[in-house]
Amino acid sequence: MTHGRGALTALHLFLVWATMAATMPALGFELVVTAWGGGAGAAMPVLALGVPLMVGLLATAGIPARTVVPLCGSVRRRLGWAALVFVLGTLGVLAGLAAYGGNVDLGSAGTRVVLTGVPYAVAAAFFVPSRWVRLGAVAALAAGVGYGGFIGPAQAQQRRDTAEITRYRKHPELLYLGATPPGMRVSRAVVGPAYFSVEYHPVREGYELGYVGLVVRSPLTPTARCPEPVEKEATCTVDGHGDMRMIRRLPRGTRDITLTRHLHDAEVEVTSQSLDENGLRHLLNTLHPLSDRELETLMREKVIAQGY
Numbered sequence: 001m002t003h004g005r006g007a008l009t010a011l012h013l014f015l016v017w018a019t020m021a022a023t024m025p026a027l028g029f030e031l032v033v034t035a036w037g038g039g040a041g042a043a044m045p046v047l048a049l050g051v052p053l054m055v056g057l058l059a060t061a062g063i064p065a066r067t068v069v070p071l072c073g074s075v076r077r078r079l080g081w082a083a084l085v086f087v088l089g090t091l092g093v094l095a096g097l098a099a100y101g102g103n104v105d106l107g108s109a110g111t112r113v114v115l116t117g118v119p120y121a122v123a124a125a126f127f128v129p130s131r132w133v134r135l136g137a138v139a140a141l142a143a144g145v146g147y148g149g150f151i152g153p154a155q156a157q158q159r160r161d162t163a164e165i166t167r168y169r170k171h172p173e174l175l176y177l178g179a180t181p182p183g184m185r186v187s188r189a190v191v192g193p194a195y196f197s198v199e200y201h202p203v204r205e206g207y208e209l210g211y212v213g214l215v216v217r218s219p220l221t222p223t224a225r226c227p228e229p230v231e232k233e234a235t236c237t238v239d240g241h242g243d244m245r246m247i248r249r250l251p252r253g254t255r256d257i258t259l260t261r262h263l264h265d266a267e268v269e270v271t272s273q274s275l276d277e278n279g280l281r282h283l284l285n286t287l288h289p290l291s292d293r294e295l296e297t298l299m300r301e302k303v304i305a306q307g308y
Contacts, residue, residue: 005068009128012065016124019061020089021117023054051086058082058120069127085123092119095148103160104152118144161299167191167306168295173265174216177294179286181212181275189298192307194218196290210274214283219267224260243284245277259284 027050035043059082062072071081093116096106106112118140125137169175174196180186187201195217202208224244226236236246241261248256250273258271259280268287270280298304 017117017121088123089120099148103156175290190307
């Protein structure tokens with residue numbers, strides 16, 4: 001490609017980009033406002049007038065390229081070229097909107113306006129009979145697909161995860177987890193404004209019965225102590241280490257065991273009707289601050305949620 005043809009090609013692609021970057025955001029905004037106020041039916045006249053106008057503007061931008069783009073050599077062919085570029089470029093804009101709707105970062109409002117014209121310039125580049133121009137268009141298309149379809153969504157997910165972790169870590173003094181009882185798994189965890197609760201159920205839930213509850217909260221009293229009076233069919237004691245043990249006798253010989261312990265700036269309570277006292281004490285003895293890896297596992301398994 002000679003220097004003169006190269007400059008003319010660059011001018012041609014610039015005009016396509018500038019024309020669409022200046023007009024498509026206005027058309028899109030008008031469509032949204034009209035559809036918001038009067039529904040899809042009200043937006044149809046805007047679309048019916050706007051599309052031919054956009055095609056006409058593209059055809060006008062193609063006039064300087066009559067000698068470098070064969071499809072721009074006559075008015076009729078130039079209109080066909082403009083329609084093709086409009087369709088292909090609009091598909092690219094819609095793909096960008098879908099990526100933006102998926103929280104892919106496309107920069108500031110000004111940057112997004114600038115990017116609006118890029119799909120049309122890339123589409124126009126494919127009609128330039130130059131291998132290097134077309135290779136550049138392929139590279140730009142591949143970069144857009146790679147960022148919008150893979151890199152951008154991964155970054156968006158990372159931002160969401162980081163924000164979610166920050167919300168969960170708002171009260172780190174309450175985030176404690178113990179060793180999972182044998183044969184059980186964490187089925188639900190809730191991070192509240194002044195508590196952290198974990199529910200353990202059997203791995204073979206539905207085939208086996210069992211439940212263990214763990215609650216870490218702001219201390220209700222300076223030290224663990226039995227309620228007064230102790231409810232009927234229940235016994236309560238506080239041992240020399242300050243742990244409170246309450247046992248409620250239920251029908252059919254079942255016992256509901258609750259152990260309460262003060263741990264640093266929190267009060268921890270574990271309770272179960274299926275796990276014995278030794279198992280609950282082991283859970284208390286293995287309590288440790290919730291690690292980032294454990295938190296990420298709970299998030300990945302979708303068993304943790306924000307509470308109120």
